[in-house]
Amino acid sequence: MTSTLAVQHRPGTSFVASTRAELLRLRKWPALWVLIAVWLLLTLLFGYVFDYIGYRTGGSSTINEGVPPELLLADLLPAAIPETALSGLPMFGGAIMMILGALTAGSGYSWGTWKTVFTQGPSRASAFGGALTAVAIAVVGIMVVTMLLEFAAATTITVLESEPLIWPSALDVVRTFGGGLLISGMWAAAGIFVGTLTRSPALAVGLGLVWALAVENLLRGVANVLQQLEVVTDVLPGTAAGSLAGAMGASAMGDGDGTPGVLTILDGGPAAALLGIYLVVFAALATWVAVRRDVT
Amino acid sequence: MCAQADSGKDAGMDETIVVTDHLTKKYGTHVAVDGVSLTVRRGEVYGFLGPNGAGKTTTLRMLLGLIRPTSGSAAVLGHAPGRPGATARTGALIEGPGFYPYLSGRDNLRVMARYNGATEEAVDAALERVDLKTRGNDPFRSYSQGMKQRLGVGAALLGDPELLVLDEPTNGLDPAGVVEMRRLILDLSARGQTVLLSSHLLSEVQAICDRVGVISDGSLITESTVAEIRGTSSLFVRAEPVDVALAVAMRVAGDDAAQLIDGGGLRLDVDATAAPDIVRALVEADADVHEIRTLERSLEDVFFEITTTKEL
Numbered sequence: 307m308t309s310t311l312a313v314q315h316r317p318g319t320s321f322v323a324s325t326r327a328e329l330l331r332l333r334k335w336p337a338l339w340v341l342i343a344v345w346l347l348l349t350l351l352f353g354y355v356f357d358y359i360g361y362r363t364g365g366s367s368t369i370n371e372g373v374p375p376e377l378l379l380a381d382l383l384p385a386a387i388p389e390t391a392l393s394g395l396p397m398f399g400g401a402i403m404m405i406l407g408a409l410t411a412g413s414g415y416s417w418g419t420w421k422t423v424f425t426q427g428p429s430r431a432s433a434f435g436g437a438l439t440a441v442a443i444a445v446v447g448i449m450v451v452t453m454l455l456e457f458a459a460a461t462t463i464t465v466l467e468s469e470p471l472i473w474p475s476a477l478d479v480v481r482t483f484g485g486g487l488l489i490s491g492m493w494a495a496a497g498i499f500v501g502t503l504t505r506s507p508a509l510a511v512g513l514g515l516v517w518a519l520a521v522e523n524l525l526r527g528v529a530n531v532l533q534q535l536e537v538v539t540d541v542l543p544g545t546a547a548g549s550l551a552g553a554m555g556a557s558a559m560g561d562g563d564g565t566p567g568v569l570t571i572l573d574g575g576p577a578a579a580l581l582g583i584y585l586v587v588f589a590a591l592a593t594w595v596a597v598r599r600d601v602t
Numbered sequence: 603m604c605a606q607a608d609s610g611k612d613a614g615m616d617e618t619i620v621v622t623d624h625l626t627k628k629y630g631t632h633v634a635v636d637g638v639s640l641t642v643r644r645g646e647v648y649g650f651l652g653p654n655g656a657g658k659t660t661t662l663r664m665l666l667g668l669i670r671p672t673s674g675s676a677a678v679l680g681h682a683p684g685r686p687g688a689t690a691r692t693g694a695l696i697e698g699p700g701f702y703p704y705l706s707g708r709d710n711l712r713v714m715a716r717y718n719g720a721t722e723e724a725v726d727a728a729l730e731r732v733d734l735k736t737r738g739n740d741p742f743r744s745y746s747q748g749m750k751q752r753l754g755v756g757a758a759l760l761g762d763p764e765l766l767v768l769d770e771p772t773n774g775l776d777p778a779g780v781v782e783m784r785r786l787i788l789d790l791s792a793r794g795q796t797v798l799l800s801s802h803l804l805s806e807v808q809a810i811c812d813r814v815g816v817i818s819d820g821s822l823i824t825e826s827t828v829a830e831i832r833g834t835s836s837l838f839v840r841a842e843p844v845d846v847a848l849a850v851a852m853r854v855a856g857d858d859a860a861q862l863i864d865g866g867g868l869r870l871d872v873d874a875t876a877a878p879d880i881v882r883a884l885v886e887a888d889a890d891v892h893e894i895r896t897l898e899r900s901l902e903d904v905f906f907e908i909t910t911t912k913e914l
Contacts, residue, residue, distance in 0.1 A: 424667070425689055
């Protein structure tokens, strides 16, 4: 018999091998780089460029209307990063992470690549776990680049305005980074879950976006009238994400100059705990479905 | 031609590496696979033969652990289907190739090699074996159907698997590609690898398989060697005068064993060893013998005979 196997498929080595395989295909996926570019552009434009132009020209928009210029500038300096960095995540960043998750999981079914992967040797749990880990690594990378971009933009504005360079405390930066990871990770896991469930990237992206951008907001609107519904709306994924950003200091939607998606419904601790629970539950459910269900 | 002619692989042929026991898959009330019990022996090329929709792909998916049987059981290389002990030693191409369209053929195989534990050298070797080395850096989405199919076989070869499960491997290939694929399968068999392939093309199975399982409407109708399934041969005789020849043939072979067929020839359902006796009797009866040869039933004839008998 000629057969010799280069690697014995033990669970640990299979999981690492699967993660490396998925990282290779993610790294070469144009869709991933397009999503990252869009997210960074949105962060730069809505976080710094528009506000800075408003500050310099004395104009105002619906976003910063009525905000005194000195406060507008203070929000654009490095010291404000822990408060402002998460502003765009609950809604826009979350939507992009959800698209990333939904495309990663859903496309595998439409391309037939899960079928090919599941016959390569690693168990389904190892293979799917490797894909989840690869997406998690991508999310960590995106958050690192986002923070670096924020620091670069804030520092540039500080230099341009000849303001004193005051850095935020390392602890605050770490807390913000952790909060950003929780929000991004939760939405990415939600996308992977919906992508796995629907087995269709288009349907998963569509349903995910409708949920994140419309349904949750509508339900919270209904809960203002029908208060019994608050029990449910207070613990929705978007509520938790928005509340964590709000608790970190991002301006909430109802504050006049607030950012869409940022809320003050939950305190930081419960919001973070809820996000962690959603992240684990979405990832676990997606894995369970991928492992149990027939691949046709 | 038969793959069995090659090599010293026969020694391991008694070892059964795929066994199914009343494997059944139902979708609602529709029974896609109905109690299939088959065996594949080490080193053989096993042809899983049946028309489209007969249940071939569903059975193969169950053997790879992609779908769960409703009832019955299966063992592949001594493990339950889909367990790493089975899939790590099995290469598969099921119902068309599934690859990342934006990656090149080479990168697709590199990704699968990482999952599989195969080396980068194995990727180049696989591309070479399926004749895609020069196009390996082109995106998968730019490949023709035949090239995609060949890449699928290339992925199945990664890791030098003991068992290859190939679902309609010649789909989409041009005639030269079909010949090349057959040659590749025979080569794999000669090296001792076991091949389980499905096909609705009888000529394909007949050309390269040691044993055949015939499936129709989800049920395995028969499982045997190609020679056994094709059964005994018959003789074709063309002699004149025809009426004399027919009378002699009926006397020698028996009334029911001789029949006149199109073109004025006779078909005699007797073993080929009876040919000298037939010729001698014809000559003694003053008949002129123009032609006598062995008629072998094609698998196609047998297949339709089997499925028709079952329906009746």
